[in-house]
Amino acid sequence: MPSGQPPARTPRQGGGRIGTTLDLPLQRAVEAIAAEALRGLPERASLAILVADLRSREVRALVGGAFGAEARAGALDLTRAIRSPGSALKPALYALAFEAGLAAPETLIADLPRRFGAYAPENFDRGFAGRITVADALRQSLNQPAVALLNELGPIRFAAALKAAGAPPRLPPGADPSLPLALGGFGTTLRDMVALYAALGDAGQAMPLRLVPGPPEARRPAFAPRAAASATAVLVQPFPGGGPPGIAWKTGTSWGGRDAWALGLDARHVVGVWVGRPDGTPLIHGSLGATGARTALPILARIIERLPPAPREGLPVRLAAPPPTAEAVDRLRLTFPPPGAVLADPGAAVTLRAAGGRRPLTFLVDGTPLPAEPARREAAWTPPGPGFYRVTVLDAAGAAARAEVRVR
Secondary structure (H helix, E strand, C coil): CCCCCCEEEEECCCCCEEEEEEEHHHHHHHHHHHHHHHHCCCCCCEEEEEEEECCCCEEEEEECCCCCCHHHCCCCCCCCCCECCHHHHHHHHHHHHHHHCCCCCCCEEEECCCCECCECCCCCCCCCCEEEEHHHHHHCCCHHHHHHHHHHHCHHHHHHHHHHCCCCCECCCCCCCCHHHHHCCCEECHHHHHHHHHHHHCCCEECCCECCCCCCCCCEECCCHHHHHHHHHHCECCCCCCCCCCCEEEEEECHHHCEEEEEEECCCEEEEEEEECCCCCCCCCCCCCCCHHHHHHHHHHHHHHCCCCCCCCCCCCCCCCCCCCHHHHCCCEEEECCCCCEECCCCCCEEEEEECCCCCCEEEECCEECCCCCCCCEEEECCCCCEEEEEEEECCCCCEEEEEEEEC
């Protein structure tokens, strides 16, 4: 037990009692954190929390929802609710890509507009990062690189790996695994996600979670040990709002803001947090909306603060720079419009211009490419109306430059 306390006990019908693996002081602390978090959530919203021992997979604390609150579906155990994991699934995809030799953390990958048949994924901010390391693509949760890796791996192979790790994807009847799996396009539960992260943090070895004492089940391989360790080490990073060091964490937000996730692990524990509405309607939380990073991650950090310190090692990424060329030395930049520019006439054509970088250049507005001559460093754009727009230029090497402009 993390605290050295005896296991919690839960009553059973008939006056008897049955033991659990819960740590009573930790359970009470997590319940207090959950109660405080619930007070800040909108009506009909709820949450679920699960803390498990990384090695034994024994559950140390569990909050299934707002017990007794009818408006928040307090009679349900939401750790079992089937929801979309969003980007919280990506670490498993990258671990499988590392195992297959498709990439390593320091590999350069292009985050550029690309279609996969009829499927054209976009990033959360509808922008593109250009050339970036695989490690940074995972940390920044970029969508294009993840879908590109799954396109190489194959969705069926990825679905099989998830099943082996204890998190089988729940798909609609008759549906086959496809590229949206990379972005969490399927159903899963908080229990399954915690089991998946436990496998990543335990040298790729999968084992079911346990809430009742007893002999553990045998471990089974789900990911290659080095690949799992690399994917986990990439995620070791500071908490944005402050928190314990040495924690590997990842957030996720499902389509439409219906589910906010945060999962994290140190060297001894794995923790999962889900926030959402039990009825599946979008969760709107504050003026910025609900995301895993804004809504679930602060709860995760508070829980980990209650655990005995057990920091993990991060992964230093050493990137070998390519030989410089005359064009590469000349940094890509937007010469017009400059950042913060205000354009006065929404109906007039604007000439976007860039300097530096390697041709051909691609100009985009809010993620949509504009027609342009490959040899030229400019493109014409007619703003469709007043508002704020993101202008981006990408070069042949994947470098990017961007500016936010306003049309009034």
